[in-house]
Amino acid sequence: MIMEIAKLEKHFGGLVAVQEVDLALAAGSIHAVIGPNGAGKTTFFNAITSIIPCDSGQITWKGERIEKLSPQSISAKGIARTFQNIRLFAFMSVLENVIAGTHNHFRSFVWGALTRNARYRREEKESREMAMALLEKVGLAEKHAEYARNLPYGEQRKLEIARALASRPDLLLLDEPAAGMNNTETEELEQFIRALRAEGLTVLIIEHDVKLIMGLADRITVLDHGVKIAEGTAAEIQNNEKVIEAYLGKRRV
Amino acid sequence: MFLQQLINGLAQGSLFALIAISFSLVWGLLRMVNFAMGEVYMLGAYAGWLVVMYATPNLGVALVAGFVIGWIVGWFIEKVAFKAMRGVPHIASLVCTIGFSFFLKELASALFRAETKSMPSYYSDTAFTFAEANISYLQIIMVVIAVVMMVLLQILFYRTKIGLAVRAVALDYRTASLMGMKVDRVTSLAFSLSGALAGFVGVLAATYYNAVNASMGFVAGLKGFTAAVFGGITSIPGAILGGYLLGAIENLSVKYMSSGYRDLVSYFILITFLLFRPNGILGKKAKL
Amino acid sequence: MQNKWHSLVGVTLLVGGATGAWAAPSTIHIALTAPITGDYAEYGNNFKHSVELAIEEINGKGGALGKKFELSVGDSKGDPKESAILAQKWTSDSTILAEIGDFTSTCCMASQPIYNRAGVIQLSPTASHTKFASGSKWSFSAYGTQYWEQPVMASLAVDKLKLKTAAILYINNDWGVDTQKFFKENFEKRGGKILAEESYFSGETDFNAVLTKLKGAKPDALFIATMYNDGALISKQREKMGWNLPVIGSSALYSPQLIQLGGTAVNGVYSNVSFFAKDPDPRIQSFVKTFETRYGNSPNFAAALAYDCVYLLAEAVKRANAMDRSAVRDALAATKDFKGLAGSITFTQDRDAIKSYKPVQVVNGDFQLVK
Known part of the structure; x- marks a missing residue:
């Protein structure tokens, strides 16, 4: 258990x-x-x-x-979660929302941001790539630059899942x-959740x-x-x- | 003389804009106003004055001193007025910052005595004259510093993870904490940064006006707040816009009306915008 | 707060009415209201120090009528509201014979009705608004008003310096408005022309805009009706603008602080004095020396005037030969040719001091009499 x-x-x-x-x-x-x-x-x-x-x-x-x-x-x-009433960062881009989710995995914070040292730059690159990959997975890669609040409802749900997954x-x-979600979207969601389980x-x-x-x-x-x-x-x-x-x-x- | 007043207005507007950003940072994060901001600015000015009088006549060092003192005081105010008061109604924090404002002012009068201190001039020579208007090096430096600061902050907020965290906390601190963001730390950081900015501007203002005194913070704080409300307190671009517009309007109101109306014009703007357009010129859409 | 004081006053009046008499106290208790903190703190501390000094001297010589002086000090912070609150406090204390203070005309006039109602002497060393002393029979000013002072400055400008036009920058309070008005009147009476007038409020630090506007009027001279601290700031910002012209002010500029704060920018600024610290008069020199050794800074005109006020009261008590508030008031009003540190004092019908003023100018970082 x-x-x-x-x-x-x-x-x-x-x-x-x-x-x-x-x-x-x-x-x-x-x-x-x-x-x-x-x-x-x-x-x-x-x-x-x-x-x-x-x-x-x-x-x-x-x-x-x-x-x-x-x-x-x-x-x-x-442990990551999504919300019944969607709680995205409304005034951030789709990509930024997912990057926010990667927060846990990166260590350099104040010092790194100030000096922009090698680790910081590597981490920043990694989190961006990881976020893009997740958007790819949920089918939102093309909309990565839009404000989260401008997405239709079903896509906001997908984005929230992507953000939750970003924390691995x-x-x-x-x-x-x-x-x-409409029927097609619900079916896609079902497949998606199964795929997640398949990944462990x-x-x-x-x-x-x-x-x-x-x-x-x-x-x-x-x-x-x-x-x-x-x-x-x-x-x-x-x-x-x-x-x-x-x-x-x-x-x- | 129109041009000269406009130039004076831009130089003064740089100061307003930077203080306005300090207000925006705190507002964006906590939906709160730190009314002691003017006093942080005043303490920064004293720090800068102490440096040039007793340590080194280097303006750069003085600016750093103002930044550091502002950082420390900002950090402290956050701990007392906001963190310790989490969970009690917002008004308590607000009143607490007003209390801080008086406390810091009296503290400075007690430490440095109430008389005005004279700050030496730096770069006050005329850089060039254009259509009868004199522009001093310091005025150019002020505008440049203000613009550089704004660009740096935009980079910090939109190009770094730390900025992302600040924005995330500002938008929804509960969700941000679920992303593993340390809300307290981010809040404290942004608060200290806003204080540091105010302290830094204090040194700049002291140099521009050649004066440091314990009561200099009150009007400066109020004008900075006015600028923030004017342009749009929810965003940094709004604060900047408000600062420069207010500087220009104030100085031109002296030209076209009388100097007696100068503050009246500012406070009229403050009240009008609070009543009819509390989100400022840029409005609600613009976010930190 | 206000209500509390009102009820206090009420109680005191009741008690006073019941006993029917003002019990003869063992000391001559006077109160000092001064801006010990705030923008005018330098003046307030000069008040306090010199009043303490004067009382010590008088008490050392046995006081007046065999009684020693006792002092209570209140800090008005230069705020009219605080000044009025202190007035409530002093007037509700039946042992207090008279009050010395406050510094600004605005503060004095705010508390004047309270002293008037209670029948307590209000002796201001520095209030120079023309309507102050005449406003109540209990109010006195040892300073002399701008009515007497400004003809001297206007005459300096027109007759001596041959200036034809001027611009005026004044602080927007009772004193500033008065000073501006009397300079303008006297300047124009002598054929001068005022080209522009601008005001500002207490606490202003940015004078670039008003100075730019005044400069645009192209006057021969700039008249500034300000205290020394604003005067220094204005001079510095004016110097930075590259605007060089004769600057004339009032006696309020006469302070060592003007030079400390203003540096080279205040060189050439005109002011005037009734008290001059470098006066060779041995009485003045001994005061200046004691003051400097004890407090570490030179006394300014406010110090000399406050010092004079204590002696004015001591003399009035002696002449009245009574400790009665109204007897002392009458004696004080009858003061003639009192020899003070800041010149002689004779009170007019309106209880304003008639004094003489000597123009001074800052030359190489020091005040010198204009010859």
């Missing part, structure tokens, strides 16, 4: 957003978290990446406890990556599009009102009474 989460909890005042959730993430797997609106999925992600500190519980990453670390430390450990993570957290990346994904998840995920965790109500393969989840009642059941109403 690359990540193990035990009894993770987060309250907002009296509201319990996430309650004693356990989750074990196998290395190289695609793991999905699903659930109806307000199930606490995004809060769960925010707690993992320390954007919102959790109230209690443990998160173990490659044998190391990380629930008390800052967001930048977590990022340095090899071991775990990629995707928060509703298919939201706002572990993916934790929140998604509303059940069809996408059922075809993609190795394992699925279902949250409802902050509580984990089921976990298993796609087939197991589809036949789980509780899930049908809480989630799929609601849809039929």
